[in-house]
Amino acid sequence: MSEPIFDRLALIGLGLIGSSIAHAARRGGLAREIVGYARSSETRETAARLGFLDRVADSAAEAATDADCVILCIPVGSIGAVTAQIADAMKPGAILTDVGSVKGSVIAQAAPHLPDSIQLIPAHPIAGTEQSGPEAGFAELFDGRWCILTPLPGNDADAVARLRAFWEGLGSDVASMDAAHHDRVLAVTSHVPHLIAYSIVGTASDLETVAESEVVKYSASGFRDFTRIAASDPTMWRDVFLHNKEATLEVLGRVTEDLFALQRAIRWGDGDALFERFTETRAIRRGIVEAGQDTDRPNFGREKPPRA
Amino acid sequence: MSEPIFDRLALIGLGLIGSSIAHAARRGGLAREIVGYARSSETRETAARLGFLDRVADSAAEAATDADCVILCIPVGSIGAVTAQIADAMKPGAILTDVGSVKGSVIAQAAPHLPDSIQLIPAHPIAGTEQSGPEAGFAELFDGRWCILTPLPGNDADAVARLRAFWEGLGSDVASMDAAHHDRVLAVTSHVPHLIAYSIVGTASDLETVAESEVVKYSASGFRDFTRIAASDPTMWRDVFLHNKEATLEVLGRVTEDLFALQRAIRWGDGDALFERFTETRAIRRGIVEAGQDTDRPNFGREKPPRA
Numbered sequence: 170m171s172e173p174i175f176d177r178l179a180l181i182g183l184g185l186i187g188s189s190i191a192h193a194a195r196r197g198g199l200a201r202e203i204v205g206y207a208r209s210s211e212t213r214e215t216a217a218r219l220g221f222l223d224r225v226a227d228s229a230a231e232a233a234t235d236a237d238c239v240i241l242c243i244p245v246g247s248i249g250a251v252t253a254q255i256a257d258a259m260k261p262g263a264i265l266t267d268v269g270s271v272k273g274s275v276i277a278q279a280a281p282h283l284p285d286s287i288q289l290i291p292a293h294p295i296a297g298t299e300q301s302g303p304e305a306g307f308a309e310l311f312d313g314r315w316c317i318l319t320p321l322p323g324n325d326a327d328a329v330a331r332l333r334a335f336w337e338g339l340g341s342d343v344a345s346m347d348a349a350h351h352d353r354v355l356a357v358t359s360h361v362p363h364l365i366a367y368s369i370v371g372t373a374s375d376l377e378t379v380a381e382s383e384v385v386k387y388s389a390s391g392f393r394d395f396t397r398i399a400a401s402d403p404t405m406w407r408d409v410f411l412h413n414k415e416a417t418l419e420v421l422g423r424v425t426e427d428l429f430a431l432q433r434a435i436r437w438g439d440g441d442a443l444f445e446r447f448t449e450t451r452a453i454r455r456g457i458v459e460a461g462q463d464t465d466r467p468n469f470g471r472e473k474p475p476r477a
Numbered sequence: 478m479s480e481p482i483f484d485r486l487a488l489i490g491l492g493l494i495g496s497s498i499a500h501a502a503r504r505g506g507l508a509r510e511i512v513g514y515a516r517s518s519e520t521r522e523t524a525a526r527l528g529f530l531d532r533v534a535d536s537a538a539e540a541a542t543d544a545d546c547v548i549l550c551i552p553v554g555s556i557g558a559v560t561a562q563i564a565d566a567m568k569p570g571a572i573l574t575d576v577g578s579v580k581g582s583v584i585a586q587a588a589p590h591l592p593d594s595i596q597l598i599p600a601h602p603i604a605g606t607e608q609s610g611p612e613a614g615f616a617e618l619f620d621g622r623w624c625i626l627t628p629l630p631g632n633d634a635d636a637v638a639r640l641r642a643f644w645e646g647l648g649s650d651v652a653s654m655d656a657a658h659h660d661r662v663l664a665v666t667s668h669v670p671h672l673i674a675y676s677i678v679g680t681a682s683d684l685e686t687v688a689e690s691e692v693v694k695y696s697a698s699g700f701r702d703f704t705r706i707a708a709s710d711p712t713m714w715r716d717v718f719l720h721n722k723e724a725t726l727e728v729l730g731r732v733t734e735d736l737f738a739l740q741r742a743i744r745w746g747d748g749d750a751l752f753e754r755f756t757e758t759r760a761i762r763r764g765i766v767e768a769g770q771d772t773d774r775p776n777f778g779r780e781k782p783p784r785a
Contacts, residue, residue: 246748270698295698298775299762305775313781315695344694354691357681359698364743365673366699368736370758373665376731383662385764386652387623390578390603390667391674391706393771398699400762403755410743410751421740423684425733428676432729435672435718440554443718447711450678454607454708456693463701467606467613469777473621 174335175200179236181229181251183207183216184402185297186268187242188306190339191221196308197338206232207303215303230258238264238335245269246408249278261286264328268294270355270405272319272348274412280321288328291348293317293355294341301402312340313461319348356416360409361424363398364417367406370399482643483508487544489537489559491515491524492710493605494576495550496614498647499529504616505646514540515611523611538566546572546643553577554716557586569594572636576602578663578713580627580656582720588629596636599627599656601663602649609710620648621769627656664724668717669732671706672725675714678707 178200180187187205194200205222206229207213217225226232233239233255241251248267259265265287269275272291279289296314298305316336320329333343346354373392374381384392410417434442458465486508488495495513502508513530514537515521525533534540541547541563549559556575567573573595577583580599587597604622606613624644628637641651654662681700682689692700718725742750766773 295695297698300775309781314697317695350686354687354695355698357684357687358692358695358700362677362699362703364739365677365736366702367755367758368739369670369673369732370761371754372728372732372735374757374761376665376728378658379662379665381761381764384666385761385768385770387603387625387662387666388765388768388770389622390605390663391670392666393765394674394702394706395670396758396762396765396771397777398702399755399758401755403752403759406755407748407751411746411748414743414746417743418740420680420684421736424677424680425736427680428673428729428733431672431676432726435722435725438719438722440715440719443715444711446679447675447707447709447714449682450675450704450707451711453678453682453689453693454704456689457696457701457704460693460696462693462696463704464779464781466780467608469705469779471772471777471779472774473617473772 171198173199173201174331174338175237177202177204177236179232179239180205180242181232181239182242183212183303184242185301185305186294188216188221188303189308189310190240190242192306192308193311193339195221199335199338204232204236212303219303221306229254233258235260236263238266238332241267244405244408245271245274245412248275252279252282256282259287262288264288264290264332266290266292266332268292270359270409271413272351276321276348288325289321290324290329290332291319292332292336293351299397299400309340314341316341316343317351318343318345319351320345352413353416356413356420360413360417361420363401363406364410364421365424366395366399370396481507481509482639482646483545485510485512485544487540487547488513488550489540489547490550491520491611492550493609493613494602496524496529496611497616497618498548498550500614500616501619501647503529507643507646512540512544520611527611529614537562542566543568544571546574549575552713552716553579553583553720556583560587560590564590564595567595570596572596572598572640574598574600574640576600578667578717579721580659584629584656596633597629598632598637598640600640600644601625601659602644607705607708617648622649624649624651625659626651626653627659628653660721661724664721664728668721668725669728671709671714672718672729673732674703674707678704
């Protein structure tokens with residue numbers, strides 16, 4: 170095992186992502202000491218019991234003290250408040266980073282609280298599951314998944330290189346782009362898909378002519394695919410939409426425009442328009458499988474539940 | 478192995494569903510002889526090579542001759558034309574059934590061509606993958622999956638019981654409902670989800686500010702879940718929408734209405750409304766997992782592609 174990248178790593182927020190970072194950093198020997206804090210005492214106790222940290226701190230500021238790198242693994246709506254709590258405790262030259270799905274707002278919230286000596290380098294691992302909490306984390310979560318860094322113009326090149334090496338050590342492939350572009354890309358690949366999944370799953374349970382029990386029973390015909398991401402953490406997703414408003418609304422506008430075009434094709438019986446559209450989309454799926462971003466096994470290779 | 482349910486079973490259409498029925502019927506010993514026909518000579522040759530039929534016929538009428546049960550495994554838009562081709566060849570008392578995702582239109586297309594002596598009993602197995610063609614079929618496709626029968630008021634009870642036993646023999650659990658209700662249920666659980674998946678996948682590949690390559694690269698953040706069903710057979714899905722127009726448009730209207738409400742909540746920063754909606758949808762996912770209709774493993778238990 171090579172030298173640790175950080176002497177002390179601090180994780181603030183110990184849900185799926187925070188706990189997975191702890192597991193993966195340990196696996197890779199990336200830090201001499203991993204300190205963690207979560208707002209909920211229940212989460213702190215669970216983390217202590219599971220033992221994926223070297224030490225559980227009693228406050229965010231305590232966790233950040235003397236850390237070489239502090240990772241905020243919290244909903245994006247809390248970035249400003251937590252940064253304010255830890256800014257004074259952080260040592261000069263330390264890295265402050267995060268894992269949020271929105272980057273522009275993270276910068277806008279955190280930067281005003283930070284002295285120039287702190288390296289704010291936002292990051293976003295494109296990894297997760299529909300499960301939440303410290304017990305959902307596992308060391309392999311980031312293996313072969315992208316992590317996007319959105320460094321700031323004033324960042325120290327050395328600090329950026331260390332954070333990149335850290336994410337590679339967690340198992341990720343690392344990409345860089347500016348925060349505004351990140352937020353547009355994620356609006357397309359993540360935020361609007363989640364919003365639509367929440368919408369269709371919510372609507373389906375709220376119809377007069379079809380019972381919710383029937384929707385559940387016959388969900389294997391397509392619907393169940395949407396329910397996975399519609400089961401994601403509600404607080405995290407509320408914050409994503411509130412903090413990536415413009416890009417989300419813009420992409421959503423395009424999707425509904427397109428949906429109206431398809432609706433019109435159905436109403437007027439324009440089979441050619443439907444066929445053409447349904448053919449194009451197959452190529453995207455192939456591209457995703459070829460890029461190693463999804464399995465090519467039918468139905469995601471999901472197992473059938475055992476027969477009753 | 479018990480007695481076969483049918484002496485001769487005829488499959489017209491040898492794609493994913495037709496070939497899977499052949500495999501599963503053989504596994505269960507459900508027919509003494511399985512005859513099949515597909516319009517494309519390439520498909521017929523593939524079926525002959527794979528050997529899942531006892532005999533490949535040269536026409537739909539030849540396949541249907543002397544069959545105790547004929548299953549149309551073709552896009553719903555072709556039901557009328559194919560029924561017209563085989564009606565005269567079918568023997569009195571035989572069952573004519575299908576596997577289409579729409580039932581009202583199947584009845585409207587098929588019934589006018591049939592003498593009273595033929596038992597038209599529409600059926601719809603809630604099973605499939607995103608793959609198509611005779612090589613995609615496998616014997617386990619229907620195991621533990623629902624099959625919905627939509628019998629007609631004039632059906633012979635014995636014929637319905639035999640078809641039910643046949644689907645149970647293929648591995649399915651069998652439910653019954655009327656065709657109009659089936660079409661409303663499937664509009665919710667299948668047709669509108671597919672349309673929305675096609676729409677969002679199509680839109681994402683057609684934006685000015687985000688490259689298609691980026692959408693592919695970062696698709697694991699949610700988008701890739703939609704691409705699976707958006708890779709389904711284009712002809713089949715064109716026909717579904719053209720033949721279940723009213724129910725699809727009605728459910729689609731509800732979903733877009735709801736989507737506009739969420740859009741408004743985002744625009745006005747109404748976090749409580751978003752949180753409440755995102756919490757409700759988790760219960761549906763739990764219900765689906767508890768009903769044995771999906772795996773509870775994170776990310777559908779999909780395997781990661783091997784590292785490059």
